[in-house]
Amino acid sequence: MKGWTAHLRAFVAAGAMGVSALMASSAASxxxxxxxxxxxxxxxxxxxxxxxxxxxxxxxxxxxxxxxxxxxxxxxxxxxxxxxxxxxxxxxxxxxxxxxxxxxxxxxxxxxxxxxxxxxxxxxxxxxxxxxxxxxxxxFGVFYYRTDLIDEAHLPKTWDELSTISQKLQQEEKVKWGFVGSMAMNHSWFSWFWANWTNNCDVLAPAYERDNKVLAANGWKPMIADKCSQQVVEYWWDAINKTKISPPAMISYTRNDANAIFQAGDAAFTVADLTLYGQFNDPKKSKVAGKINIGFLPLGPSRTEPVAWNxxxxxxxxxxxxxxxxxxxxxxxxxxxxxxxxxxxxxxxxxxxxxxxxxxxxxxxxxxxxxxxxxxxxxxMKVIAGGYYTPEWPAIHKAYNDGVVGALNGSREDIPKKLEAAAPAIHAAAARTN
Amino acid sequence: MLALIAPAAVTMALFQVVPIILGANASFRDWTLYDPKKTWVGLKHYIEVITDPAFFGLAIPNTLLFLVLSVSLSLTFGLGLALLLNRSFVGQSVVRTIVLLPLMVAPVIASIMMRWMFNDQFGIVNVVLEGVGLPPVAWLAYRWTTMMVIVLADVWLWTPWFAVLLLAGLQSLPKEPFEAAAIDAAGPWRVFRSLTLPMLRPVIVVCVVIRSIDAFRVFDQVWVISGGGPARTTEMFSIYAYVEAFQRMNFGKGSAAALVGGAVIVVFGLVLYRLLNRAVEVSK
Known part of the structure; x- marks a missing residue:
């Protein structure tokens, strides 16, 4: 009996040593x-x-x-x-x-x-x-369209075509809305920013510039009150109130709201991240699965060449x-x-x-x-970076979004005045950049 | 005695007093989250906050408006529910449990639910409106409809809280005055106006003061439903401080805004308490 316990003790001790040696070596490596x-x-x-x-x-x-x-x-x-x-x-x-x-x-x-x-x-x-x-x-965001509603050859190349094609599809009762995209703060890319970029416009002058030295040399000048920006806001005002190609509440949409409408099959066009292609094409999540493709962003009245962001x-x-x-x-x-x-x-x-x-x-x-x-x-040829690369970008973005949303949420005649009033806040935010 | 209160005192000091001191310290310094230089800037942030038209011209008025609407509506509905639940009826305990349900829902969840209910495309509210032949409404696109949704979410969340406390107050009232009123053939409205309400006032005062202070720092509902938009029109004091501190990363200015807001609510709470207390004294 004594010999048996001694063997057992020796076996346990050897086992314990082996395990601890293994653990030590694995911990070391x-x-x-x-x-x-x-x-x-x-x-x-x-x-x-x-x-x-x-x-x-x-x-x-x-x-x-x-x-x-x-x-x-x-x-x-x-x-x-x-x-x-x-x-x-x-x-x-x-x-x-x-x-x-x-x-x-x-x-x-x-x-x-x-x-x-x-x-x-x-x-x-x-x-x-x-x-x-x-x-x-x-x-990056891309222009999505429904292949069951429109073929590639007839895609809208301009904002005006986006409106007329959307209206046609709506009148034929093929779809509830023409275009849907997000407009609320931190979701500006999918309506405001792409519309700016396709119209030779931007948040700060010169358009498309991202070098802080150049932006500083230009006095951190906001473009919100420029004609190109006014055209952007007026286009969205018309899209919501006149041509009615976009839902009236689009002003409050986050990207989730806008994507939900597109996935529900209620809109012909949207601008959304390319990484959502899988989600839009998933039959479990989307009614438009298998019926979507991507195209060039439609251009505004001030631009003739395609633009993209990356x-x-x-x-x-x-x-x-x-x-x-x-x-x-x-x-x-x-x-x-x-x-x-x-x-x-x-x-x-x-x-x-x-x-x-x-x-x-x-x-x-x-x-x-x-x-x-x-x-x-x-x-x-013209590929734009989506943000501005100063620590003040969140403040610049917020001031810009407040300005355009505020201008859109009123009468069309007041748009220039409201955009003019929003410019100082954007400048103040940008000028704080060291 | 000291040993008895020591754990609570230490906990309070660690989790309430120390953070306030740290925040107060930050409010006097150049303290951005991404580059905390922590250099002393004196009252700079306070001056920026106080002179910012968006703070006293927008965020504080919005907060006070929200507070008045939410507290008064929650109190009214809560009192109504308490009076109903104070009567005996079949299934009373089931109804009480159902009434309490909103208290068990996190404000963020309730707010997400409310945002989708009022979604212009998929929301149940517009479905009902269209069902009765009315046009759909873009609820979250305009200032006052958005504010209404935010207040509604808060009222839904807090009405049961008022109901529970007021029901406890009702059940603790002495029976004799009500029996005397019944003998004198007083009607229900007269009993409510002349007996129930005056005797319940101390409970109401405490509820209103506590709830008002809590409503002043509302965040979840506003952040989820509107983010303070459209175009800052529903921005409240807490959103202002949060955006400064954590979106613009200016921890110094965010802390200053929080402390100025804190001072406003201390003054508001004291005034409210005195006014309501005087009303109780007068009614005695």
């Missing part, structure tokens, strides 16, 4: 990478590419999802307090200018030479001129991350950029054009939607 992100198909798909690499290289990924509404505020507070709560964070051009001094340069991440340089340079360079982002996908979403590494994890994060992001199969999967799963431009050639040869996106966005 295991690297944990914490990713702070928003639950969105694009980000999930990009993380899925990283997970493939992580599994092969003994890296554990810990995903920390956050709501969009609090993401920027929470991560900003973490970055400025020097905490290492995240090793990789979602990075967006909207706040590229806010975080530039808190992030690790990414110029040495493998594969950065394969991305579209201008989409990185416009918003993500630090004070030394080095990039602080690794792109995960391109995000931004990226990306990943970044906070400066405070310890060296070992920083190195692993860079390797993993590099692997994500160079995983061509993974990038094609990302495109197929989400409709988000992948960041590696070498993949574009393959996609353009094999995928009709990508070919179309290539035509209506990537090959367009």
């Amino acid at each position: 295991a690297v944990e990478i914490k990713i702070g992100y928003m639950k969105h198909p694009i980000q999930e798909a990009s993380i899925a590419i990283m997970e493939k690499w992580a599994a092969k290289n003994g890296v554990t990924i810990i995903k920390i999802p956050m709501a969009y509404e609090i993401f920027m505020e929470k991560v900003t507070a973490t970055l400025t307090s020097g905490g290492d709560q995240y090793d990789i964070i979602w990075h967006n051009d909207d706040w590229g200018q806010l975080w530039k001094n808190w992030l690790t340069p990414t110029n040495d991440v493998p594969g950065m030479d394969t991305v579209l340089k201008q989409t990185v340079d416009v918003a993500f360079l630090n004070t030394d001129g080095k990039p602080t982002v690794v792109p995960m996908a391109h995000t 931004d990226i979403w990306g990943w970044a590494i906070p400066k405070g991350v310890p060296a070992e994890r920083k190195e692993a994060a860079k390797k993993m992001l590099g692997a994500m950029l160079l995983d061509k199969e993974g990038q094609i999967d990302l495109w197929k799963a989400t409709g988000g054009p992948p960041p590696n431009t070498e993949v574009w050639k393959t996609l353009a040869e094999t995928d009709p939607l990508f070919r179309r996106a290539d035509e209506v966005v990537f090959k367009v």
